[in-house]
Structures are given as C-alpha cells and as structure tokens.
Amino acid sequence: MWRFISLRLLQAVPVILAVITVTFFLVRVAPGGPFDSEKAVLPEVKAALEAQYRLDRPLFEQYFAYLGDLAQGDFGPSFKYPGRSVNELIAAGLPVTAELGLYSLLVAVIIGGIAGVFAAIKPNTAQDYIPMTAAMIGICMPSFLLGPLLVLVFGIYLDWLPVSGWGDIPGDKLLPSITLGSAYAAYIARLSRAGMLEVLSQDYIRTARAKGLPEWQVVVKHGLRGGMIPVVAYLGPAFAGLLAGSFVVETIFQIPGLGRFYVQAAFNRDYTMILGTTVFLSTLIVLFNLASDVLAAWMNPRLRAQFGGK
Amino acid sequence: MTSEIISDITEAEQGTSLWKDAWLRLRKNHLAIVGLVLLVALIIIALLTPWIAPYSYETQNLELGATPPSAQHWLGTDIFGRDLMTQIMYGGRVSLAVGFVATSVALLIGVTWGAIAGYVGGRVDAVMMRLVDIMYALPFMIFIVLLMVVFGRNMLLLFLAIGAVEWLTMARIMRSQVQSLRQQEFVEAAISLGLSPGKIIVRHLIPNALGPIIVYTTLTIPAVMLLEAFLSFLGLGIQPPKTSWGLLISYGAETMEEFPWLLIFPGLALSITLFSLNFLGDGLRDALDVRRSKD
C-alpha cells in the first residue's frame, strides 16, 4: 500500500509542477503588464515596483526564483495591496473555506449516500423515484441559481435565516452549506444508486441471501463496500468542484473565504495573487484527488494486494 | 430464379435493428420524450429568435424600468426597460451555442484521440492515455477562470477552453469502447475474413461504439452549459452587450429583492433546458444499453 501511495505521490509531482509552470507563464504573457492598467504612474516608481517584484529580470530567472520561493512555502506578495502577501490571505481565507467545504461535503455524502442506497434497494418504486427526482432537480439547480433562490425564500420572504456572513449570526452557515452541497448530494445520490444496483445484482449477494441473512445485513455487510467505491473515487473531483463552487457561494453570501478572494483578485487583475492562489488551490486539489484515489483502491482488496502488502 | 430470390429477400421478415429497438424503448420513457420535445422546441426557438422575438434586443426604455409580467411583456422587463422574454431568447441562443459548439469540440478531439489510442494500443496508447490522466488531475475549473482573467472574456476562447476540459472523458469512453470491441470475436472474425483496418473501424467498431458516445454527448451539453453559466455568473464568461442565461441570472440575483422575476425566469429557462438534456441523456442510456437488449 505504501508503495502505491508513494508511487501516486511521485506522479503528482509533475502534475503540480505543470500547474505552476503553466500558471506562471500564462500570467506573465497576459496582455498588458500588471501595472499598465494603473493610472499615470511615474516611470521611476514603476521601475522600482518592477524591481521589487523581479519583473526587470529575464522571464526564466523569474520563474526559477518563484519556484525557489514556493519551495520555502512563500506564495509571493500581492501586486495590488503592497505589504500583504498571498500567504496572509490564504491564512485568513482557508479556514473559512475549509469549514464551508467540509459542511457541504458532509451534506453531499450523507444525504446523497443515504438517498442513493435507499433508491437502489427498491428500484423502480416510489422509494427510488422520489429521491432520484429530487437528485435530478439538484443537478439542474446550479449553486448560482439555488443560492439566490434560497436567500429570496428563507432570507427575505420568510426571514428565517440570515442572508450573508459566516459565523457572525447563528444559522448563517446553513444556507451556504446547503447551496454548495446540494448539487454534489445529487451527483452522489445517482452514483451510489448506480453503484449499489450493480453490486446488488452480483452473485455474491445471492450467496449472502442463501445464508439466511436478513436483507439489511445483506445490503450493509455485503453490498455497501463495493457500492460505495465509485462514490469514494468521486470525492476527489467533488472536492475540486466544491472549491470552484466556493467562488460563487462565497460571493453570493459574502463569505470572507479563499474563493471570494480569488474572484476579487481576478477582477483586480492582481496577478501574483492569482498565481499564488491558483498554485495553492491546485496543489490542494491534486492532493485530494490522490487521497480519494488511494482510499478507493484501498477499499478493493484485489488492488490493495496488487500494490504490495495488505 | 433471380426474381424468386429477390422476392425471397424482400418478403423476408424485417428484423429489428438495435437502433430501432432502442428507439422503441426510448419512446416508452415519457420523461425522456418530454425532454426531447422540449429540447427540439428550444432549439427551434433559438434558431428563429431574430424573427420571432417580440421586442428588439437593444432598445432600452429607461422610463419604463423594471415591470412585472404583463400583457405587453409576458415575462416583465428588466431595469433598463428591456423585454425579459426577448433577453432570455437571445441569451438562450448564446447558452445553447456554447453548449453545442464546445461539446462538438470535445467530441471531435475526444473521439479521435480515444479511437486512435484504443485501436493502435501498445506504447502509443500508454503515452496518449497517460497524458489524459495527467490532464485529468489538473484543476481545470480554476484554469478556465485564470484563462478568462488573463485573456479577457473571449467567446471563442471559452468554447475552446470548455471543449478542452470535456474531451478527456470522451477520450476515455471512446478508448475503452474501442478496446473492448477489438477483443470481441466479431472483430476477430472480420480480421480473419481479411477486412482492412479502415473497413473494420467503419463497419464494425464505430456503429457499436456509437451508443455510449451519443449518451455521453447528451450529458456533456448540459455540463458545458452549466460551466458557461457559472463563469458568466461570476462575470468571467459572456460579456455585455451579448447576454446568456448565466449573465441574466447574475443580474437577476442582484436585484431579486425588488424584482424577483428577473431571477426566476432566466433560472427557469436554464433549469428546464438542463432537465430536458439530462432526462434525454438518462433515457438514451437506458434505451441504448446493449447488455439489456441481449436477453
């Protein structure tokens, strides 16, 4: 298993490097330098700024210097807000986004998983149709539509829940978490239904029934593990999607998280900020993908054995 | 003799091809048919919009401002006094265009890539699919945002960027199809008959790989439309004076407190389209399931 993990970690290195490189050069070749859009800046001020951000040196030197900084955990300064660094913004935004992401993931896995399993136990009955129709609605109701609608109904018309903020007023975490998590709950419901249906049609489920086990034991002890593997493998992509979704949700609910910072940086054309955040988020996503892959492989004894040791 | 043979053949019982079989099954799936009908209607409306839109797209009427749905303006007007239905119709053209064009890009790259990797196999396959694996691991959503920021909100770039993300899955599906088909005995039989690789691909591989490709294409279009709407909502996609459903939803969200119809109707338009495509895709998946038609 450790061989598998280290192998996958090694494979992640070139991916992360590719992300850094592509992002770096994309940002650098962007039409118009970062200070061009600024109003009249004195030439000497501009030169000083460029020197400060190493913009006067050759591109490749800048690139390797940046890599060096990254290796030391320094994501670079912000162009727009002198004196602030990307690290500070990450430190401020990450806990909020991580909490939001965690709640959303919990919403997605718990609601989606249970709905999917229940649907699969009695396919083509009301127990299947109702959650699956709800899942379809969830998929067709993207967060940027669901969020405002929830705010409109529960925040404004009914006035039950706060419409913005994070951790200021009790209950203000509820709407953002549901908004962000619902689409993924829907996907997971569909995935776990398909996975369970597949597993429940296997011969070994018949063996379990022939042993005289009650149906719930058949489903839980013999079905769940195989049926949930696709869901676990999906957690990596889901995490990436949640992060991207946090751009929207944090904007709608004015949550001071990484996503909102990123969107603001994008609008301000704060290039170092975009660069730093992209590299950070991408690394996070690559690592999370890795974790979900490893977990899914570990759940399958055959794969586990293939990669050495139990 | 000859006429006898011709009559033998023409009078022979007509078989049911798998396509016809699938269509018969699809026809029984009411939701999928509703989706199909809605989708066709939406496409026709989008194509005819310049001629059938009730009002002009640009003309503002600032005096009128935002009004709720009325007899003159069925879906109301926006804050500039423009007819919302006209806006949604024009926005739909853009949203659907992005959906279909970007999906076509993905289809073209993905199917070619996957078919080559699957058919050639060996080292070529290993290298090609390794590349797909690496690109899969890239956080594309963030990259697209980055691209949009760096190069400005360019529609062509948007098509390409979204297409570039979606082709990966297409390539994987196509490759696994071709690979499993290649091992089928009927392909071996074709080889042993002496058929050329080109003929084998055209006559034996493509018709059998088409089902999953059609299904996945149907499901990719809504995914692409969602992505476009997502970017437009953030202000990183379609830019005024053009509009799209994502952009309209974004405007609607800003003013929903006073003018909720500006959020609800564009949202409804997007949701209904996504519904149609997803139901149709699901229906096609069930209908084209080859395993099922075997027994």
Add this chain to the structure above:
Amino acid sequence: MALLEVNNLEVSFVTRMGTNKAVDGISFSVETGKITAIIGESGSGKSVACYSLLGLIPQPPGRVDGGTALFEGKDLLQASESELRKIRGRDVAMIFQDPMTCLNPFMTIGKQLMEPLLFHRDVTKAEAKARALQLLEEVGIRDPANTFDNYPHEFSGGMRQRVMIAMALINEPKLLIADEPTTALDVTIQAQILQLIADLQKNRDIGVIFISHDLAVVADIADQIVVMQQGKIVEAGDSDHIFHHAEHPYTQKLLAAIPGDSKQPEAHPETLIEVRNLCTWFGQGKDAEPVKAVDDVSFDIRRGEILGLVGESGSGKSTIGRSILRLVPVTSGHVNFDGTDLTQLEGGALKQMRRRMQMIFQDPFASLNPRMTVFDTLAEPLLLHGIENRKTVASGVLKLMDDVGLARNFVRKYPHEFSGGQRQRIAIGRALATRPEFVVADEPVSALDVTIQAQILDLMLDLGKEYGLTMLFVSHDLAVVRHLADRILVLYKGKVVEQGTGGELFEHPKEEYTRALLQSIPGRSLLD
C-alpha cells in the same frame, strides 16, 4: 417420509410482455442420504424451481402460483420470510455455478465462512473459527490457518468452489442444493469437486439436489434423476432407469447427445499445414516474465482430416488456432500452409490466404456484429473476396443460409433475434462463405445447450464433407473430440503432451496428464 417433498410447484414470471410460466406443476422428492439430480437445458426451469423453494427468486417479477414443498413436514412455500431465513443457510444450504463471482470479493474467506454459523447458532467467534478451519481442511484447502484471512481473488476457481462448499456445510444442513457447481470449472477440477460432493454427502448422510444441464456429469453420483423440459418434468427415475431404460424421447435425445465411440480414423496422406516450433508469448510489461501461451509447438495437419486439440484453460489451445490464422502476433516459429509460410505474409498476400482459412468462434453472442443483419454478415465475405458481385450476392447469401439450415425469411433479421444455435449457424455460414480449405473451430459448441450441441456438430461434420474441409477442432471436452477427430493433440501449459488417434489415446495413454484427463471425463462408464 422424504426429506423434501415438492408437489405441483408452479412458478411464473410476470413481465410487461405477459406471464411466463417458468415452472409448470412439477413434483419430486428428495430422500435423506440420496442425491437427486435435476437435469434440463437453459429455460427448463430447473434453477427457478429450486430457488423458489427458498424464496430466492426476485418477487416481482417472479411469483409462486401454487403447490406445496414439504421440508421435514413444513411447507416452505407457506413459510414467512423470517421463517425461511432461519431455514436458509442452516437446514438448507446452497452452492452455485460460478465460484468466481459467488464469494464476496471485499471480505476475507474466513469471515464469509463463519457468517452463517455466527448468525444461525449461538457460538463464540473462537468456536466458529475452529469449526471453519476444520471444514476447510475437510474440503481440501491446504494450510487453512494461513489462508483463513485471504480474500477470494487469492484462490483458484476450484479452491473457491471448495470454500463455497465448506460455507454451505458449516451449519450441517440437512439438504444441500448444488446449482451447476462444476460447470465453470476445468474437467480435472470438475472431477475432484464431484468426488468431494459425493464423499461429503455420504459421510453426512444428507440429501442433495444437484442441478445440471449435463446428464454425463451426474451419471456417477446421482441416485435419482429428474429430467425437465420447458417447466415440466418429462421423466424421472433412478439412475439405471434414466440411463438404460429411458422412455421419453427428450431423455433419449439428451442421452444421444452424449458423444459416443471413438471415430474410426481415416487415412489422409497429404499434409496441408506444417506448424514448426511455434511460440506465441504475451508480454506483461517491461520486467515481467512473458506468458508463454504457446511454447515451441510443432505438428502437422493433413488435408481433409479433423485434428482435435484438447486441453484445459491456460493450455494455449485457442491461441494455437489464432496463431495459425495470424489473429494474434506470433513470437517465433513457422506455419507452412500448402507451401506458403503464413508467418511471413503481409498485406494483399495475407488477405489472399485469409480466404483459404477461416474460424468459427466459441461465443455466438460475441462473434456476430450486433448491428448487422444476417444478409450483411454473410454478404461481407462474399463481396470482399469477389466470390459474388452486387447482382449475385443475394443468391449467394440464400445459398449459404440453405447450407447451414437457416430459414430464408430470417435474412433481414439481427443477431439478437436468434437463439444461440441459430447464431452459431450464421457464424458457420460466414466462415464457409469464402470457400475455405481450412477451418479452426474454437469450442464451437461449448456455449450451447446439449441437444443443440449435437445438431451443430452434425451440421459441421456434414458441411466439412460437402466442402472438403480440413478442420482444427479446439475443445476442452475429450469425449466430443474423440467422437469427431481423426487425430488428437493433448496440450498442457502451452506444450503438446501427447498425440494420437482417439482409440490410441483412450486405450493406451502414455503420459500422466493424459491419463488424469481421461479419468476426469464425466460419466466415463457411459462412453463405452
């Protein structure tokens, strides 16, 4: 009183297409200490009947319409689900056909083995484990203590079936239902498992229902035999009655399908194909040792003969056929076909030779393109090799259909609209379309029902004569090959172990492996 007494059992499946009576009023009984075999082809209802006794058919669409099934005096059909659960796995246990898929791949075999014991009886985990180990030993698992925590994929098919048997017996059931327990196994393994079931049954004095499609398999072990066809019992009786005094034509047909005597070999002086030092290895990545599917094999095929190629799975028998036809890349060696070295041919020259040699595949479901009609399938080779032109192709197709015994009005139908036997006829027609001299038949009947097997084999023999074919007949089934082939090659792990006429091999096998193979033929006593 019998252990199990089934009376007038009726089971049907309700689908949108209508109601399908799967089991139509059957009655039979199982005695303690006896093996009752239920024989039938696919669709006969033999499995459905047994599964419905334990409430194991999915309801809906399945439905028990009537009858009684008294197990120790209690009617199973009237029992509630919770009562049935207490019986299942404790008093009545089951083993299934495919040991590869019947064990849970996510659970160690030890856990799966103890599960019925822990669930049905009041025992501690330690007691359960001790009992499980004891049973594993009894069914012939080597070193059970060390393999107890292994997962199913670490066992071979035969070993998995042993584990299944141990699992079924762990609660000391009174009745064991075995559903085609050896069908998915190699012949030598099949013989071992049959012996094991017979021994365990004798030692424990329990009742066994043995479901099979193959009369020969149960010949040596069954006490009572019930023959089913289309949901009804056509004949029942003890083993002696069924095998020697069968009255019903269907039973006689099943018996006739058991291949008879050795073929009297005919002399074929002229050599058509010389295979010399043929090696076909499959790489497994850079470092791994290649799989030597065919390893330095040499033999001749004479013009007009039927050469049998026999071996178990992994013997390389199919790969040899495919190597000769250049369907897999040959690693080294030569194949001379009528003076031309096939291994050196490319492009147009290879295409020309392909016309002269064809293949008939095992799985008629996979060997026909599902999107092509019979007409398209048969017309393709005719047009490709210029045997017919666009104008005459229709009559060529119909002629082929006549030859293989397919009704002409099926010409526009698709493969999925045909039964397995009909599909195999189409596949044979396609292979014969190019007027080949040489045909490789790769297990052409092993996916078919027994009575259909006999029809297809007869068809192949007739057509072989009519077309003057030379045939390489690949099979796992020695009895079939002996009946058909002029000479037989026995393969083991990629090498030729022994060759000779059927008579020679059966009377005087020289090699150990050949002898083991002969010992394993089910129902040997019937063959002579």
